Amino acid sequence: MAATQALPTLDAARLKIACKSCSLFELCLPLGLESNDLDRLETIIQRAKPLTPGTHVFHVGDPFRAIYAIRSGSLKSYTLTNDGEEQITGFHLPGELVGLDAISTNAHHCGAIALETVSICTIPFDQIQTLSQTIPSLGQQLLRLMSMEIMHNQDHLATLSKKSADQRLAALLISISERYKRRGFSESEFNLTMSRGDIGNYLGLAIETVSRLFTKFQQQNILETQRKFVRILDMQQLKTIAGSCGTAC
Amino acid sequence: MAATQALPTLDAARLKIACKSCSLFELCLPLGLESNDLDRLETIIQRAKPLTPGTHVFHVGDPFRAIYAIRSGSLKSYTLTNDGEEQITGFHLPGELVGLDAISTNAHHCGAIALETVSICTIPFDQIQTLSQTIPSLGQQLLRLMSMEIMHNQDHLATLSKKSADQRLAALLISISERYKRRGFSESEFNLTMSRGDIGNYLGLAIETVSRLFTKFQQQNILETQRKFVRILDMQQLKTIAGSCGTAC
């Protein structure tokens, strides 16, 4: 059972500060694991050098070997449409997993690119599967995370299908704000790590429309922006715009 | 509604002809299972009376107890937007699983409604999890099916984000055609089980737009339609419209 071999002290130290002391613990794959199971998970996790902005974590079509958790920084994931255009499917913050869509085909259907300097935990999939057989809660957490991804995609799908441009941008800003908040950062001030073009691509809008919306929100005193920096001045109104459901949400 | 009479011998027979002889075997959850493992899976699968059109398989917010496989007929699944509107997230044919999005929250995020008379296999989730611990390939197949759902949602997301109304309807018709074909039905003639309103809702278009597109495709001799019946006359052109990538796809 304890395949964990004695490790050099340096590695042990590095591993020790890994998942157990990671502030993202409760958002990430290890959630729900016992301490000793966590130790076993940590032995299979690989932590490489940070990636520089614009670097691929994996490309579309790459063979599927691992899933990836973000330790710090942010990513965008994208698919290619059949005429070769990029469709951004999500922006990912620390604690989130990417690469889950590759399980069924054994090849990455999405690509993932660093939006800023990013630290990644690489988790080889065959080893997760092996571990899951003796750590049921690991497999369960993997299922939960995949289910969350399905839910999130469905929400975004509804956004693209039904909402106006204003609503879409408001919803994105709120989503980013809430995710930063959960990670202990300011919910009202942050730097967008993605370009206007990325935002437009993700929201199904032209880049010019996104730009105009930022201007408009600023004129309405909902936001204050300087290029990538955003300060939310009126969260309530932003939520009203996003949800268009009066005061309740 | 009517009393579910216990018919022991009939039930036993019905269970016996279950997954092993089901024509959907290779599309569904049992794929990849050994014969004896399949027997064990079949003991937990519940097969109730067919549902009548318009009946819910499960509602939004229902506690999560099981996932559901379609034996015959078709379903639509939908989420509710925060202002209470229905957003259809998918149309489902025999062999497909629904309810996978509920795993993370233990409550159904989507609802599912029968579009016609539908036979359902109910697979209690706690029992799948128990079984998966001794049948690894069952857990793997579940992961694969969830991954496929993620991929499918991402494709649809790209459709809503980038494609024109013509492209969206063409893509949907091709998707339905291909899925019928894989199940041994005609790829060029079928009955749409969903309404124009459902199609519009799914594709992010007004019902009037959908209606006009059907008229247009008919005038272009791509389709022949009589209300819900569709005959595809020019599959090649339909694919060209959907993909807008010349002759290749």
Added chain:
DNA sequence: CGAATCCTTGAACACCTTCAACAGGGGTGG
């Protein structure tokens, strides 16, 4: 047979896109 529902068609309008030009940083090289 009538009512209700679903679908179709027409016309005006709105929203967002496209095209075009310009502004403003950030980096590089002189």
Added chain:
DNA sequence: CCACCCCTGTTGAAGGTGTTCAAGGATTCG
């Protein structure tokens, strides 16, 4: 350090695609 260039982002005007509003036709079901 400044000038220059490139890239990103902003702004304006025109145009198109799909929506909305409105009315009429078809089908189903009681």
